[in-house]
Structures are given as structure tokens and as C-alpha cells.
Amino acid sequence: MNIIMFFLVGLLVHVVFFISIFDIYFTSPLVHGMTPQHVPLPPPAKRLVLFVADGLRADSLFKPDINGTSRAPYIRSIIKERGTWGVSHTRVPTESRPGHVALIAGFYEDVSAVAKGWKENPVEFDSVFNESRHTWCWGSPDILPMFAKGATGDHVYTYTYPAAMEDFASTDASKLDTWVFDEVKAFMNSARGNQTLLSKLHEEKNVFFLHLLGLDTNGHAHRPMSKEYLENIGLVDEGVAEMVSVFEEFYGYDGKTAYVFTADHGMTNWGSHGASHPSETLTPLVAWGAGLQTAQRASTTQNYNDDYLKAPLMSSLIGVPIPLNSVGVLPLQYLNNSLHFKAESMYANAIQILEQFKVVRPYSVRLFSCHSSLYRVLTDSKQMEFVRHTRELIQKGQFQDAIRHCETLIAQALEGLSYYHTYDRFFLGSSVVLGFIGWTSYVVLVILKTHASLRKPPTSRDMVSGRGFQRVFIGVGLVVSFFLLLQSSPFTYYIYCLLPVPVWYFVVSFFYRAMLTLGLIILGLWPFVSGLYRKAKSRSVSWVLSCLCLAVFPLLPVVGRESNINYVLCAGALTLFISCCYLCSSYGRTGLHMRDLLLCVYVLASTHSSLQMKQGLPLFSQLVSWATLGSSFFVPLLSSTRLFHRLLSILLSLICVYLVLSTGYEALFPPVLSWLMFVWINMEQEAVDTQNSLFHSFDPASVYCFLTVFNPFIMGGLLMWKVLPLLLYLHILFLIVLVISDLMALHFFFLVKDYGSWLDIGTSISHYVIVMSMTIFLMLLSVMTHILTSKRILIGQKMKMHFK
Incomplete structure (x- = not known):
């Protein structure tokens, strides 16, 4: 898919996501x-x-x-x-x-x-x-x-x-x-x-x-x-x-x-x-x-x-x-009227609400709605029984009983109206979520395929698998379309339900472990996004470095590599360095862990040398290895219960075992992961005292310089203009920002409200709309950027203009 087509498809997908909340959350109950x-x-x-x-x-x-x-x-x-x-x-x-x-x-x-x-x-x-x-x-x-x-x-x-x-x-x-x-x-x-x-x-x-x-x-x-x-x-x-x-x-x-x-x-x-x-x-x-x-x-x-x-x-x-x-x-x-008048009025009130229930039920329920999904409190027989019994009570002069009977029916009918009004919400919401996740995954894979040099030539087996994928997804699309047709579903339902099909086709067509790399890189930006960098610069730098180091591992090959004991020795040295940075001898039995760690490094080196010289496995090395494995479950219990000391004790015990089981760069993974974990604990403690909030000012006084006569559309437009400059700074790192924006949009999708104050509803909508608008804006801006940076207009002698 070329870049222009990618942008156009992305624009279409996000427009669908943009309008989906109005079909899902903001349909008229009338x-x-x-x-x-x-x-x-x-x-x-x-x-x-x-x-x-x-x-x-x-x-x-x-x-x-x-x-x-x-x-x-x-x-x-x-x-x-x-x-x-x-x-x-x-x-x-x-x-x-x-x-x-x-x-x-x-x-x-x-x-x-x-x-x-x-x-x-x-x-x-x-x-x-x-x-x-x-x-x-x-x-x-x-x-x-x-x-x-x-x-x-x-x-x-x-x-x-x-x-x-x-x-x-x-x-x-x-x-x-x-x-x-x-x-x-x-x-x-x-x-x-x-x-x-x-x-x-x-x-x-x-x-x-x-x-x-x-x-x-x-x-x-x-x-x-x-x-x-x-x-x-x-x-x-x-x-x-x-x-x-x-x-x-x-x-x-x-x-x-x-x-x-x-x-x-x-x-x-x-x-x-x-x-x-x-x-x-x-x-x-x-x-x-x-x-x-x-x-x-x-x-x-x-x-x-x-x-x-x-x-x-x-x-x-x-x-x-x-x-x-x-x-x-x-x-x-x-x-101030007779009980007879009150009973007749309540009866008319109950029938009026019941009439709405009768109309909304067949409209909301589709052909294949299962019996258990229907609102069984008010069946047709129960409705007929209500009408008959209430009329009998009024005719007998039992007006108080008739009023209570009407109140019960009204409560049931109102509950049923709410039930059927939200009948399709879960179904449509699930379809949109699948589309969101599929598109985000596809963008991540495009990033990796384009920038991580992970392309591989297609094999005949890949081509056969690709044709199989095509058949499967075409079949899925036809089944979904047939199901919606039988349900007499609105046109927009086809869009929301079929959109995930082509998106996920592109996703499952290729997959790389390197997706984790991108996630770790994004995670490394946390101190700068949260504002913790200003409070803890050294820890923030340590956080970024540990995230970047850990992000390397998903890019490394899993199979087809040769053993390299030097990586394992480096891992031992790095573990010793980390333990020295986080432990003091006054806190407990640090020497025991240091001794075990040095012993494991020695065992690993001697075993490797002995095997290279074809002298077999030394008995001493074998005994130490088994002893290390057995003691790893008990040695942490000898350490202090202080958080950092206990965690490091557990990790050192496990790393000792991991070292003797390693043959290459995988030995570096536990110490790097431990480094990141300890920095994370420190950063979390800093984050407890740091709170960041996003406020949107919708005070009418904000626009008094422009107008004071009430006009909601002009006022709303001016207030939205206040946040527009934020969008202009996000055109760089487009694909990464696109992934982050889609994840944010998916989060806000679940937080959309169709109840509460105008502030609650408007805020929930504005969060989603701003993120989606930002994404659509970035799509258009990237297309323009691509044209302006890669195309050239030539004016010939006959004043003809064309792209080169």
C-alpha cells in the first residue's frame, strides 16, 4: 500500500470511528x-x-x-x-x-x-x-x-x-x-x-x-x-x-x-x-x-x-x-380532584407509556434476537392482563388499588424502554473496538516494516497462506453481510461491522515481535509526558536508558544464532553493578548474594572452557549449579523485608540460576529488566505527588471580547479554536502519534456518556472528538506534507503545469 493510499484509507477509517459514537451513544430515544x-x-x-x-x-x-x-x-x-x-x-x-x-x-x-x-x-x-x-x-x-x-x-x-x-x-x-x-x-x-x-x-x-x-x-x-x-x-x-x-x-x-x-x-x-x-x-x-x-x-x-x-x-x-x-x-x-379522576388519569398515563414500549420493542429487536435477550417482564399476555385487571378495579370503585397497579406497570414499561434503547450498543461498540484495535495494530506493523528493516522475501508458503487468508476474510465479510441483511439492519451497521474485516486482514498478514520495541520506546517517554522529569532528572534518564536497552531484545533473533559466553559474562558483571547501586551492606546479607553471583559466573566460565577442551562437565560445577537452583527458593527469605532489598534479593537469586542456564545475549535480559523495574518503583513514588489534569474552558466569559449576545455555535467555535494550536505541533512522528492517538481514542470511546450534565456529556464527547479530529487533521496534514516535500510543479513554455 503506497503512502497516499495509506493516508486515504486511514482518513476513511477515522471518519467512520469519528461518527460511530453518534450512532452508538446518541441515537434518539423517541x-x-x-x-x-x-x-x-x-x-x-x-x-x-x-x-x-x-x-x-x-x-x-x-x-x-x-x-x-x-x-x-x-x-x-x-x-x-x-x-x-x-x-x-x-x-x-x-x-x-x-x-x-x-x-x-x-x-x-x-x-x-x-x-x-x-x-x-x-x-x-x-x-x-x-x-x-x-x-x-x-x-x-x-x-x-x-x-x-x-x-x-x-x-x-x-x-x-x-x-x-x-x-x-x-x-x-x-x-x-x-x-x-x-x-x-x-x-x-x-x-x-x-x-x-x-x-x-x-x-x-x-x-x-x-x-x-x-x-x-x-x-x-x-x-x-x-x-x-x-x-x-x-x-x-x-x-x-x-x-x-x-x-x-x-x-x-x-x-x-x-x-x-x-x-x-x-x-x-x-x-x-x-x-x-x-x-x-x-x-x-x-x-x-x-x-x-x-x-x-x-x-x-x-x-x-x-x-x-x-x-x-x-x-x-x-x-x-x-x-x-x-x-x-x-x-x-x-x-384536588376525586379518586375516580385520579385513577382514570393514572390509567391513561400508564397506557401512554406502555404504547411507547410496544412501538420500540419490535423496532429494536432483530430477526435473530435470542429469547433470553428479550425483556420478559412485559410480555404481550402480561400487558393484556394489566389492561383487563385495571379496568375491573376502576369499575368496582377500587381506585387506590388501580393507582398502585398503574404505578407498577409504568415502572416496568420505563425499564423496558431503557433496555431496548440500548439494545444494540454492545454489538456496535464491539465492532468499533475490533476496528480500532485492528487499525492500531496495522499501523504499528507498518512502522516496523518500514523503519525496522524487518522485511523478508515472500516464499511460496507465504503466498499460499496469503490466498488462504483472503478466502477466510472474504467468507467472514459475506457471512457478516448476510447476517445484517436478514436482520434488516441500517446501512451504518454494515460499515461498523465490516470495517474490522479488511483491517484485520492486513494485520494477520504479517506479525513481528518488534511491536514490543515500539511500546517500550513509547513507555520511555513517560517522565517527560507526566512532568516527572522536572522533579527527578537522574531517575528519568535512567528510566529512558533502561527502556531503550530493553527495547533492543525483541529485535534480536530467537533461533539460528551461535552461543557467545561473553554475553553471559557481561550479564554477570551488569548484575553485580546493579546490586551495588541499590544495596548497602547495612541492610542485610548482601555478601551471600555477591558470593553466589561470582560463583555462578566462575562455574559458567569453567564449564564452558572444560566443554570446549572436551573434558566433560566438572563435578564441582554441576554441584554448584544444582545447589544454586535449590537455594534460589530460600535465600531471599534470609533478606530484609524492606521493599528494595527483598525485591533485589529475589531477583539476584533468580538471575544466578538464569546465568547458568544461558548461552548468549538472553542472559542480559534479566538484569536489564530488573534495572527497569527498580527505576519504575522509584518513578512511581515520585508520581504519587504529581497530578496532572486537563481542563477545557467553556466559560462564556472567555468569548466576551468577540460577542456578548448569546450564540451557541459561534461561542462553541471560538472556544474550540483555543485548542486548535495544540494540533499544529503534532505533525512530526506521524505514525507513532497515530498509534498513541488511536489508543487514546479507544480509551475515550468507552468513556463517552449519554447521560448527566451538558458538561459531563460535552466533555466525554469533546475528549473523543478532539482525539479523532487530531488524527484526521494529521492525516490530511501528512498528505499535504508528502505532496509539498516530494512533488515539483514544472511550468513549460506552453504554461502547462504537472507533477514531477
Whole structure:
């Protein structure tokens, strides 16, 4: 394979490795084709007003200020007199998009959004807005459009302010909330003169969504303990009070409006969010109005309600189907309604989640899935039995039993959804790992073949074996392809499963022990990579020399050599030198080992001389050799138990036996290996106090010199640019770096996460992506380097350009 072809194949292989994590870890859990589930009883509310204070911490709202007064007196009065409240728990990643998806759609953020976009929907999903009769939304252009675009029909209306208003450098971002309140008042006033709009507003199952971004923007710009942030809480409280008055007056105080006030996430003291600190995950939840409990705390700080539970709650209040993709369980403790209504609502909730399980199971299970690999908890017969038994309980009025039965089914269905969502992960991951290992092994062999002068002319036997290898691997490829075809597997599965076949064909076509040499050379760089060189220069030099000396042995021939006693004598001398360097006579019986070592060297020399003169094996030499072998098991026990002394005692005893068994350079191997081992122990002790960490700075403040208006793609691009210069220094020693990079990438492949905070997910992806990007970049750079250093452009008289 010529160098250009090698680079192109390598580039293709690494592109496949690069995209594999998105097919393996970041596939969408959402499925389609379910039937909406309706509750047959009338709902308690005709309309819902949802306030989401973006970035509001629970403690900032509930705790009084230094004077003991509430920062939000109106919401405080709701809690005391006519509402139910609690602390809701926002699951990581604590960001605006996933927080709102959990609130309004009832499921955790689709992880495929990591790869497919922020503002736009990566996939279509159902939501409370979509299930409503009409929804009117006011707020940020980053949040509202994603729910309007995913809605069927034309019944979700959005009113957003210009994106330029979301300025982190703004003096006070509370104007974003003021804009929302003013727009809602103007909208309701204008409706009185618009008969068409007025008719829509008086229909049932309507939703009004007020997205309040001022707190989040002020928190980022000025921190949550700032005057701007705390005063913004008071402004939001006044705005909520005014909005309630507007809605109540508009609808003639009919008592059919339900209100929910909450937040999508909190914020740390330093003005960030995305991870799992309680200041980021704990948010307030206050609900009042039609169908809701009065003056009651629905949860404690030890028993949080997750954000995704609010979608079933809001759906139940206004009588719309729970969003089809929701995985939330209706929090009954918030409802002020009959047990019959609660039982019917829980039944609809259970069937809604079971519908998802029914759809995802046949999609995930392939033709040849074994019986034991299926999720046996929810078989078809068990599902039918559940439906029959639950309906019987409700008809008999045994509502509490029906609710408990539904809760059990929901837990089983959710477990099954998770099981089938990750059904192919092990299979695909194993294929990619085989490809990784095969490619890395092939690159190592290319290095050895190209630079270690280990080429050998092919024999007829090699050619026959090569044709046999071809047949075997072609057969393997056909079998894999046939299996995937019968399984109706996606196209990408063919790539991941077939890629290891040609890669491993090149690997098994030739193999050399010299692979160990490269590993030892790389190992010799450890002190410089870890930073130990600055703390222990002499030991680092000793480490490098011992690694290089040991790296010679795999390159030496195994058979077909002549005996050379001089190597054995040198080994004895080297062993004596090492023992003198690491032992002092005060530590124990050093003299005993020295005597045995000198005696073995003498026995070896005298035996060799006697055999050369055809005088046979001297009896003395024979007795000493057997005695040395027998005593090697007991002499170390006479030494001190101190680590270095005991280890050296064991090694010297074994080396004595090894010397008398050696005939050539192999005698040098134990002392060199012992040298490396003792240096390694010393270096490990130094490494205990040395810790190195790699930090990626994703603080938005890093790009404030470029922009302050929120734009995730530009900000992300600028932050990635920070690490780009690191790639420019790695174009040398390409193949060695390629091997190291692939090993690192394989390590990071296993550490990729599809759960946790944006920071956790993003960091796990970025580690893998950076390594793979570096490798792809090096591939392209090496091709360019090869062209620029080996080609020449000649311009003839007719101005024709060609390569020479």
C-alpha cells in the first residue's frame, strides 16, 4: 500500500470511528406511532397559564432577604393561602433547552440534540402545547420556536423579542421580562376588539406560556447574589401578580384557570449552569387555581419532583392527552380532584407509556434476537392482563388499588424502554473496538516494516497462506453481510461491522515481535509526558536508558544464532553493578548474594572452557549449579523485608540460576529488566505527588471580547479554536502519534456518556472528538506534507503545469 493510499484509507477509517459514537451513544430515544390517551372524565380547568422564570434558584425565591422579608411577596401569599408548592428537581444537563423540553414535553432532553442542533428540533416530539387546543407563547427566540415548529397544525403562536436584546453586557436584563408582561397585556386588550381571537381565547384546553429570561441573563452577567438578579425576582413577582389579575378579569373570575410557576434550572454562585450542583438543579414549583391543592406543600427537600412530571400534571389539569413521548408519572399529590379522576388519569398515563414500549420493542429487536435477550417482564399476555385487571378495579370503585397497579406497570414499561434503547450498543461498540484495535495494530506493523528493516522475501508458503487468508476474510465479510441483511439492519451497521474485516486482514498478514520495541520506546517517554522529569532528572534518564536497552531484545533473533559466553559474562558483571547501586551492606546479607553471583559466573566460565577442551562437565560445577537452583527458593527469605532489598534479593537469586542456564545475549535480559523495574518503583513514588489534569474552558466569559449576545455555535467555535494550536505541533512522528492517538481514542470511546450534565456529556464527547479530529487533521496534514516535500510543479513554455 503506497503512502497516499495509506493516508486515504486511514482518513476513511477515522471518519467512520469519528461518527460511530453518534450512532452508538446518541441515537434518539423517541419513537412515533402511538395513540393519544384520553381521560373520559371532565378536567378541572379550561385553561393553563405557565410561568417559567429561566435561571431562578429555589433558595433565591423561598428564602427571605437579610431583613427577613420575602423577595416575592405575591408568590409567598399564594403558598400560604391558595396554592400547592414544592422544590422541583431539574435533571442534568441544567440548560434552558432540555429544561423546557422536560417541562413541556415530559421527557429528558433527546441526546441527539448534542449533534444536531440547539434551537431547532433534532427530531419531532409531542408536547403539551401540541396537544392543546391553542397555545400562545411570549419570550425568547431561542426557546419558543422549537415548540411551535414541532406542533402539528397551526395552533401554537409565538411572540418573541429581537435576539439582540439577550445581551450579557446589558446594564439590566430585567427588560426582557418587562417586555413579556407588556406584550401579554397588549394582547389581551386587543382580543376584546377581535371577535375571531376572542372566540379562540374562550375555548377549552388553551395554554398561555410566559418565558421570563431576565433572571438567567442577569445571573450570567452579574451573578445570582447581585442587586440586579435579586431585584429581578421582585419584578417577576409583581409581573406574575399583574398577569393573574389580567387573566382573571378577562375570564370573569370563572375559577377555571390553573397557574403553574416554576423554573427550568438554577444557577451557581459564579453565574453558570449545566452541571449537577444543587444550586443548579433545585428550582421552585408553585401551582394554584382550578384543580390544584390549596395551601399545601407537595414535597420535601428530601423528595423532589422532577421537571418531567409537570407535563402529565399540566395535561391532566386541562384535559389533553399526556404528550406521546412523555416518561413522566402524574404527581397525584398536586391534584384536588376525586379518586375516580385520579385513577382514570393514572390509567391513561400508564397506557401512554406502555404504547411507547410496544412501538420500540419490535423496532429494536432483530430477526435473530435470542429469547433470553428479550425483556420478559412485559410480555404481550402480561400487558393484556394489566389492561383487563385495571379496568375491573376502576369499575368496582377500587381506585387506590388501580393507582398502585398503574404505578407498577409504568415502572416496568420505563425499564423496558431503557433496555431496548440500548439494545444494540454492545454489538456496535464491539465492532468499533475490533476496528480500532485492528487499525492500531496495522499501523504499528507498518512502522516496523518500514523503519525496522524487518522485511523478508515472500516464499511460496507465504503466498499460499496469503490466498488462504483472503478466502477466510472474504467468507467472514459475506457471512457478516448476510447476517445484517436478514436482520434488516441500517446501512451504518454494515460499515461498523465490516470495517474490522479488511483491517484485520492486513494485520494477520504479517506479525513481528518488534511491536514490543515500539511500546517500550513509547513507555520511555513517560517522565517527560507526566512532568516527572522536572522533579527527578537522574531517575528519568535512567528510566529512558533502561527502556531503550530493553527495547533492543525483541529485535534480536530467537533461533539460528551461535552461543557467545561473553554475553553471559557481561550479564554477570551488569548484575553485580546493579546490586551495588541499590544495596548497602547495612541492610542485610548482601555478601551471600555477591558470593553466589561470582560463583555462578566462575562455574559458567569453567564449564564452558572444560566443554570446549572436551573434558566433560566438572563435578564441582554441576554441584554448584544444582545447589544454586535449590537455594534460589530460600535465600531471599534470609533478606530484609524492606521493599528494595527483598525485591533485589529475589531477583539476584533468580538471575544466578538464569546465568547458568544461558548461552548468549538472553542472559542480559534479566538484569536489564530488573534495572527497569527498580527505576519504575522509584518513578512511581515520585508520581504519587504529581497530578496532572486537563481542563477545557467553556466559560462564556472567555468569548466576551468577540460577542456578548448569546450564540451557541459561534461561542462553541471560538472556544474550540483555543485548542486548535495544540494540533499544529503534532505533525512530526506521524505514525507513532497515530498509534498513541488511536489508543487514546479507544480509551475515550468507552468513556463517552449519554447521560448527566451538558458538561459531563460535552466533555466525554469533546475528549473523543478532539482525539479523532487530531488524527484526521494529521492525516490530511501528512498528505499535504508528502505532496509539498516530494512533488515539483514544472511550468513549460506552453504554461502547462504537472507533477514531477
